[in-house]
Amino acid sequence: MAQHLKNRGRWLCCVLLAVLLGAPWYWPEDSFGWQTWLVPGWVWVTLAAAIVLSALVVWGALRGWPDESAD
């Protein structure tokens, strides 16, 4: 039962992370007074979120998330 709940918790965690990192990220352009390079800051921050999401998926795949009994 504990393992079952743990897996359900991990399942929910994965879904929430995917939604959070899969969303567009807004960035106040002049907040630090620097000139945005080539494209607006929100594009770079959103790309960074995609890289983090990809890294988490790789980690999850290799670690057996969200179903620990997988391998």
Place this chain on the structure above:
Amino acid sequence: MQALPLQAGSFIFIGCYLLSLLIIGWFASRERRDRSLGDYYLGGRGMGLWVLMLTLFATQYSGNALFGFTGQAYRVGFTWLAILHSMIAVVAGYLLFAPQLQRLSRQQHFITPNDYIEYRFPSRALSVLVALCLIVVLINYVLAQLKVMGLMVEGLTGGQVDAFWGVVVLAIIMMVYSTMGGMRSVAWTDAIQGAMMLTGFILIALIIERDMGGWAPALGQLSAVAPEKLTPPDGRGAVTWLSTVILIGIGASVYPQAIQRIYAARSSQTLRRSLAGMAVLPLFAVVVVLALGFVAIARFPGLEGSAADQVMALIMRDVLSTGWFGQAVVTLLLGAILAALMSTADSALLSLSSIFAKDIYGKYLRPNASDAECARVGQWWAWIILGALVWVSTQEDLTLYRLFVLKFEILLQIAPAFYLGVNFSSLRAMPLILGLVTGLCVAVSGWSLGWMPFGLHPGTLGLLVNVSVIMIAQYCYSLNIPRAKISK
């Protein structure tokens, strides 16, 4: 559109490439161990890490990825970055059900996606409904690939070769090698195509940097040419963004042909390692494809509607003018695109053929038919359906992105059967049927009316309704059945 200024060497390379597909099909046919459906449709369930990863990559990145994604990036600008998150979300989606499904498929010898549905929910109504949805989706999928093949043949020859005849020749080659080797030849050609596609993307990115003025100046011009394409999505746009991630992330993970590749994996560990690789690939492939679309905004202004789907061809024309290296890269990329289209279409056709052979012919029309007979009937069915679709593909007038979305509206509604079915053991068939029917009604009627409430795609709205109905019906069901019985 004018013909691409290709030299004879490029056409010889493409011809040799097409010939090599037939040779691969012949080798794959020699590898067949027996006449069973498992050997023909799943390659003997022995797919290793690299072939599995590249065939999954090639299945997910079809003609849409090259023509449709660049076209949409050109049309809507940076808000189409949503597709990058979507393609990573596809792999995240796999993690939620694929490893468990792979283990089950080995134990129960599943061949088609519907085999799992029948095993998990012994309900004829649900299995028929899912089979119908899968057939509609697969037909739509093949149609989209054929349509791009037609566009490509016309683009390559400047309209000198009619799209119809180009598609006919390519379809015959495709059917010959997939009929000979089944899943093996499809997966092997996928693997070669995936590798070629990745190499082509990297080389084209280098050429734009070295010979075409560079990425930075091209992107820098965007704020002057089309500033509206740099703005972040507003509230409604953010909802559409998330809706796209759900639509494609969940929808693409239950492609019938992708599910059959999950069944075909050598082991659960092989599958997980392949998925890890798959999660990184969008950062190269999708980013380059999108960047090409963004660069094209400043380079080729004024393209609207379905004309924007041609930006990839326009970029290739520019790359060709940079010299012999550009010629070589474009030739490689054209071969890869052609193979992407053909292998995606043949994967879908193989899946369609397996559903007809196993779920319809072997189950309802001739229940006592042998595996060899079912496989033979499936092959004939694939030839007939392909012939019909080749004709239809030259009649339709939808833009590529619209074709791309239609199949997700339906796929999304069958996703709960896999995602929830694998993870929630108490789920029963009736709540799923109610959810599926309601979700389909919402999604298809919304799609046909062009309805997007709050920026949500009709398919995503259908999924929300679908899951809500499942939860309510499952709760009502659990009230009427003693708890011990549900656990059992």
